[in-house]
Each structure stands twice: as structure tokens, then as C-alpha cells.
Amino acid sequence: MQSPLTQPSSSDLFKSSINEYLDNLPETVHAQLYKSPETCLAVFRLLPALAKFYIMTLLFQETAIPFLDLNRWIRHKKASGTTHRRNPSKIYQNESIKRLKALNLLKEIRKKLKHPKTGKTAVIVFVQLNPIFRQSFRDALTGFRAGRQLDPNEKITETIEESEAKESGKKGLKSSKDNKSTESTQKNLNALFSDDNAKITVEFLDSYCLSKWENILHFMVGSEIAEYPSIGVLTLLRYSGLMELPSDRQRRENSSSGADADEDFVVDDHYIDGKLTPPSGEELKSLLITKSGFQFLLQTINSQIWTLLLQYLKMSEKLMMNPVDVLNFIFMLGSLELGEGYPIGMLSDTQLIMLEDLIDYGLLYYPRDAASGGKGKIFYPTRLATSLTSEQTNFKTASAALNDQIANPATEADQTRVEGSVIIETNFKIYCYTSSPLQIAILNLFVHLKTRFANMVTGIVTRESIRRALINGITADQIINYLETHAHPGMVKKAEEKYAKKLEFENSIGNTYAADQLKFEILPPTVVDQIKLWQLELDRIEATNGYLYKDFANDFEFEKLMDYGEEIGVILWKDKSHRRFFVTTEGNTQLIDYAKRILRKKGE
Amino acid sequence: MARAIKGSLVQCDPSIKALIVNIDAEYKDIVIEELDDTHLLVDPAKIPFIKRELNILLSKNMYNPDDEVQVS
Numbered sequence: 298m299q300s301p302l303t304q305p306s307s308s309d310l311f312k313s314s315i316n317e318y319l320d321n322l323p324e325t326v327h328a329q330l331y332k333s334p335e336t337c338l339a340v341f342r343l344l345p346a347l348a349k350f351y352i353m354t355l356l357f358q359e360t361a362i363p364f365l366d367l368n369r370w371i372r373h374k375k376a377s378g379t380t381h382r383r384n385p386s387k388i389y390q391n392e393s394i395k396r397l398k399a400l401n402l403l404k405e406i407r408k409k410l411k412h413p414k415t416g417k418t419a420v421i422v423f424v425q426l427n428p429i430f431r432q433s434f435r436d437a438l439t440g441f442r443a444g445r446q447l448d449p450n451e452k453i454t455e456t457i458e459e460s461e462a463k464e465s466g467k468k469g470l471k472s473s474k475d476n477k478s479t480e481s482t483q484k485n486l487n488a489l490f491s492d493d494n495a496k497i498t499v500e501f502l503d504s505y506c507l508s509k510w511e512n513i514l515h516f517m518v519g520s521e522i523a524e525y526p527s528i529g530v531l532t533l534l535r536y537s538g539l540m541e542l543p544s545d546r547q548r549r550e551n552s553s554s555g556a557d558a559d560e561d562f563v564v565d566d567h568y569i570d571g572k573l574t575p576p577s578g579e580e581l582k583s584l585l586i587t588k589s590g591f592q593f594l595l596q597t598i599n600s601q602i603w604t605l606l607l608q609y610l611k612m613s614e615k616l617m618m619n620p621v622d623v624l625n626f627i628f629m630l631g632s633l634e635l636g637e638g639y640p641i642g643m644l645s646d647t648q649l650i651m652l653e654d655l656i657d658y659g660l661l662y663y664p665r666d667a668a669s670g671g672k673g674k675i676f677y678p679t680r681l682a683t684s685l686t687s688e689q690t691n692f693k694t695a696s697a698a699l700n701d702q703i704a705n706p707a708t709e710a711d712q713t714r715v716e717g718s719v720i721i722e723t724n725f726k727i728y729c730y731t732s733s734p735l736q737i738a739i740l741n742l743f744v745h746l747k748t749r750f751a752n753m754v755t756g757i758v759t760r761e762s763i764r765r766a767l768i769n770g771i772t773a774d775q776i777i778n779y780l781e782t783h784a785h786p787g788m789v790k791k792a793e794e795k796y797a798k799k800l801e802f803e804n805s806i807g808n809t810y811a812a813d814q815l816k817f818e819i820l821p822p823t824v825v826d827q828i829k830l831w832q833l834e835l836d837r838i839e840a841t842n843g844y845l846y847k848d849f850a851n852d853f854e855f856e857k858l859m860d861y862g863e864e865i866g867v868i869l870w871k872d873k874s875h876r877r878f879f880v881t882t883e884g885n886t887q888l889i890d891y892a893k894r895i896l897r898k899k900g901e
Numbered sequence: 902m903a904r905a906i907k908g909s910l911v912q913c914d915p916s917i918k919a920l921i922v923n924i925d926a927e928y929k930d931i932v933i934e935e936l937d938d939t940h941l942l943v944d945p946a947k948i949p950f951i952k953r954e955l956n957i958l959l960s961k962n963m964y965n966p967d968d969e970v971q972v973s
Contacts, residue, residue: 841912
């Protein structure tokens with residue numbers, strides 16, 4: 298079982314933010330959301346593995362089952378040796394159940410039961426899957442729906458079949474000679490598809506969405522671009538705090554002159570409520586990038602999209618759009634097939650508005666002067682859209698694997714067309730062969746740039762420059778990762794040679810252990826270590842909010858509470874000799890519940 | 902029954918802990934309880950203040966190669 302305590306990667310970051318958003322929705326919204334099978338599927342994909350397991354086990358269970366059974370389904374590794382060891386599987390289970398409850402997927406039912414032998418009545422907690430979710434998710438898996446209205450998924454496929462059937466009918470008239478009547482319908486349809494929409498291939502969609510996205514990124518760093526992103530995009534960029542108007546900046550500087558400068562700036566959204574006139578398109582073109590905007594640039598393309606979509610969700614709530622519709626649409630995108638067209642007829646009014654916006658972000662392609670004739674009411678999801686809910690830890694299909702491969706180099710591809718161009722020396726000097734303003738702007742985040750030539754820039758990594766980046770919220774790992782992926786081919790070659798030499802040497806003296814331990818280092822280790830040290834230096838103290846428990850009356854109470862706390866992993870610090878321990882804020886309620894239970898037992 | 906005190910657990914090196922205790926002596930009402938060599942219970946609201954003060958104290962005796970670099 299994978300530990301939940303592993304370091305969060307950048308893809309986990311976006312996941313936690315969409316999870317957070319989902320957790321905080323009210324129960325009524327959850328209930329509406331779960332009516333859509335593809336939303337259920339997407340929510341399922343975002344859950345930790347154990348939560349998935351629980352859902353799958355409970356899915357076809359009609360009756361509620363005792364809560365304690367959840368414990369029996371997994372084997373707890375008994376803590377061996379020391380008694381007070383954190384129990385990772387217990388923590389993981391705790392975490393998974395918490396998520397399920399937050400999403401209103403798991404419902405608790407308290408029943409009073411009589412013990413068959415002793416005849417004592419006791420309250421036993423039963424759990425059941427949310428009935429709406431259970432129904433929809435069953436539908437999603439089995440395709441079975443009993444007397445229910447057609448779900449959107451079905452609608453899509455059916456309408457496509459219909460429209461394609463119509464097309465095939467038409468086509469059949471036109472070129473009945475070419476089409477053998479014996480051909481299977483499926484083949485027929487496929488042939489038609491490539492025939493009618495020869496322009497819209499997967500490659501076309503890929504290059505289309507990348508150019509759209511790249512355009513937005515280029516706008517953010519302020520490079521010269523031929524076509525400005527649409528007003529919708531600009532408004533969203535401003536709303537999300539990634540960019541700001543010169544007037545915003547002035548206001549912020551005035552207001553924060555005395556206060557903490559690190560404080561995050563929140564754009565006033567009066568104009569969205571209609572109280573103030575929104576800034577005109579011309580005004581918006583003068584947007585400037587903010588601190589969080591720079592951080593945004595270093596993320597992978599997938600998390601960039603999620604960041605924007607989450608902001609979009611928040612903004613759409615202000616615009617009185619139905620969040621259920623919006624979320625359903627976003628999640629539906631994740632289950633669409635790349636390269637296929639979908640008729641817009643099945644979309645609700647809200648979703649039609651969204652369609653426009655998503656086209657602006659490059660998530661969808663919608664041919665306006667459609668080659669498919671007057672009925673060009675078909676949109677095409679791009680790879681940006683279809684890879685939304687699939688990512689490494691969740692759903693690994695062949696196409697998802699490809700997505701990862703494409704999504705990652707994609708971020709690099711829009712900075713430089715060549716593989717890599719950064720050379721960093723052991724004396725912290727950096728040379729970068731580039732003329733792209735985007736890459737120079739990104740380097741400027743953590744490098745003290747000194748000279749700029751026609752096709753290259755030089756600079757140096759200093760404590761100050763790294764500190765500046767760290768204070769802006771960029772992590773050392775992000776910087777190192779960026780340098781590694783953008784390393785000049787010469788650096789890679791040198792690293793390979795060095796590695797081969799070392800390996801040969803270790804093997805020749807028969808030191809297999811050292812040979813195994815050899816790492817392939819593209820960047821000079823001194824630089825990597827130093828950057829990490831600089832980061833450590835910045836956070837000298839680690840603070841956690843919570844409660845200090847002390848003045849226990851006796852050892853029994855202390856041990857009992859502490860053991861429980863240790864088991865669920867909420868105790869950060871303990872001092873047995875003085876009977877004190879420190880509990881996180883989140884763990885405190887659980888601990889108090891437990892303490893009450895003990896007291897009650899004593900009372901009985 | 903036991904008592905629970907709300908606060909923020911600060912984990913740091915012994916040297917940093919000494920500095921925080923020093924800051925506390927100067928400004929009062931920061932440290933609620935000293936737990937051990939590397940742990941302190943402090944007022945959660947004072948965390949940003951502590952960080953700022955620490956930064957000032959630490960950067961006083963920090964060698965800055967930047968100046969030298971700019972000359973070369």
C-alpha cells in the first residue's frame with residue numbers, strides 16, 4: 298500500500314486543490330453532481346486507492362454494513378517492537394474515510410441493535426454509499442439504467458450515432474459506388490469521419506491547443522504576439538490574480554506600503570457583480586504578470602489548466618452560473634475521446650456559454666466556418682481537455698501514458714523549439730542559448746541575469762536570486778527540475794560520459810554497491826546541493842497549529858489517549874516523563890471524541 | 902482530567918530556539934511553553950513576527966557573495 302505521506306508532486310498539488318474545491322461544496326450540490334455518471338467516474342478517479350477500494354466493495358451492496366467491517370477488509374500491520382509506532386495503514390485508512398465523508402459519498406447510519414446473546418442494546422454505526430452516487434456509478438460501469446432518464450453520456454453517444462447515421466445516409470447517396478454495402482457500420486462510420494473532417498486530425502488538434510495555450514503564456518510574460526487572447530481569458534487571468542492592471546498594482550503598492558508585503562493580493566471583483574464597469578479590452582491588454590503568475594509558469598501544463606479552471610469555477614459562481622452544470626461539463630471532458638467530434642446539441646445553456654470560454658483556452662476546437670457544412674455544430678475536445686482527469690497516479694491507459702509524454706515536453710516546447718539550451722557550471726554561472734522572451738523571463742525568476750546577446754543570455758545563480766524565487770513561492774525542486782529538463786545536450790552528454798567512466802571504475806574494482814548507488818547527474822552536484830541548502834535556510838522553523846495536552850491525572854489516561862493519537866498519526870510531539878503531547882488541530886476533534894467514548898464506557 | 906492548550910508547535914534547531922527565546926525576552930508573550938531543546942509552544946498569531954525577526958537576526962551575520970560577484 299502506498300503511503301499517503303509521500304512528498305506531493307506538482308500533479309498532486311493541482312489534485313489537492315480540485316479535491317479541496319469538491320470537499321467544500323454543499324451536500325445539495327454533491328447530490329446534483331452525482332446524478333451524472335461521468336462526474337462520478339471523474340470523482341472516483343481523484344480518490345486515493347483505498348477509498349476506491351471501499352467504493353468498489355460497497356457499490357453492489359444493497360444494505361448498510363457495520364462501520365467496523367471497513368477495518369476488517371484491510372490488514373493492519375501490527376506494530377512490532379516499540380509499542381508507540383505510527384501505524385501508516387491506519388493513517389491511510391483514516392485519511393481515505395475522511396475524504397469519502399467529505400464528499401458525502403459515505404453515509405453513516407446509527408442503529409440501535411440488541412445483542413443476540415446478552416440482550417444489551419448498543420448503538421452500532423453502519424455505513425452506506427450515497428444512493429445517488431451508487432446508482433450513477435453503477436450506470437457508468439455497467440451501462441445499465443433502470444427507468445431513468447437518459448444520462449448525458451448516453452445522449453452523447455446516441456446523438457453522435459444519429460448524426461453520423463444521417464451523414465452516412467447522405468454520404469451514401471453521394472458516393473454509393475465507393476462504399477460497399479457489405480462494410481460494417483463501424484468501419485463505414487470511421488471512414489466517413491476521416492473523410493468528412495479530413496482537417497481535424499489528432500495532430501491538428503494537438504498543434505491547435507498548444508498554440509492557443511502558448512499564446513496565453515506568451516501574453517503573460519509580455520512577449521510580442523500577433524493575436525491577443527480573448528477578453529474572457531484576460532478577465533480570468535486578472536481575476537485569478539495571475540496578472541494585474543497597472544492601476545491594480547499601484548493600489549496594492551499604496552495599500553501594502555506599511556503592511557506585510559508578502560500578503561497575497563486579491564483582485565476586487567466588483568466589476569463582476571456589475572457594480573463597476575469592467576475594464577475594456579484595450580485596458581486589459583496592458584495586464585502585468587504577478588508573483589503568483591510566475592509560479593504558474595513553472596507548473597506543468599496540466600496543473601496550469603486546472604489552476605485556471607478552478608478560478609473559472611469560482612468566477613462562474615459569481616456570474617450566477619450553475620456550478621453543477623459547469624463541473625459536469627469539465628468532468629465530462631475528461632471522458633471524451635480525442636479526435637472525435639461531439640454535437641453541441643446536448644449541452645445546456647450554461648454549458649454553451651462555457652463552450653465559448655473553453656474554446657478560448659484551447660481546450661476545445663469548434664470549427665466556425667465548418668467544413669462539415671451548415672450543420673457545423675460539432676466540437677472537438679483537444680488533448681488538453683481529455684487529459685484533465687487522467688494522470689499518472691490515477692488512470693493509466695495507453696492514451697493517458699501518451700498524454701503524460703506529450704503534456705510534459707509541451708511546456709518546454711513552447712519555450713524553446715530545441716531540446717534544451719541551458720548550461721550551468723560548477724561556479725554557478727549560467728549560459729542559455731535562447732531568444733525566447735518566455736524562457737528569459739522564467740530564468741529571470743531565479744537567476745541573476747547579467748548580459749544578453751542576440752541568441753543567448755548569461756547570468757549567475759546567487760543566494761539572493763534563489764531566495765527571491767523561494768520567497769515568491771517557487772520551490773528548490775521546481776528550479777532543479779527546470780534546469781534538468783532544459784539542460785543543453787552538451788551537458789547531458791558530459792554527464793553520460795562521466796557516469797559511464799565512474800561505472801566502469803566501480804565495476805573494475807568490484808564495488809557493486811557503489812555502482813548501484815551511482816546517480817546520473819546532469820547538473821553539477823554542488824549547485825543542486827547549494828540550491829537545496831538555500832531553501833532549508835529559509836525555513837528555519839516549522840510551525841503547526843494545534844493543542845498541547847498536559848496535566849494528566851494518571852498514566853492510564855495519558856497512555857490511552859496517546860496510543861490512540863499515535864495510531865491515527867496526529868501526535869507531533871510527546872514527552873512521556875512530563876505526560877505531555879501535542880496534537881494537530883485536525884486530530885484534536887477525533888481525540889476528544891475518543892476521550893468521550895472512554896469516559897462513557899467507564900460510566901456504564 | 903487533562904488540560905489542552907491551544908498554540909503553535911515550533912520545531913527548530915537548538916540554536917534557532919535560543920534565538921526565539923531571546924526574541925521572547927525582548928517582546929514578551931510569544932513563547933507559551935518551552936517543551937524541549939528543539940520544540941516550543943508559541944502563540945500562533947506571532948509566527949509571522951517571529952519569522953521576520955529571525956530573518957533580520959540571521960541576515961546580520963551572513964556573508965553575501967553577491968557584492969563580490971558584481972565586481973568581477
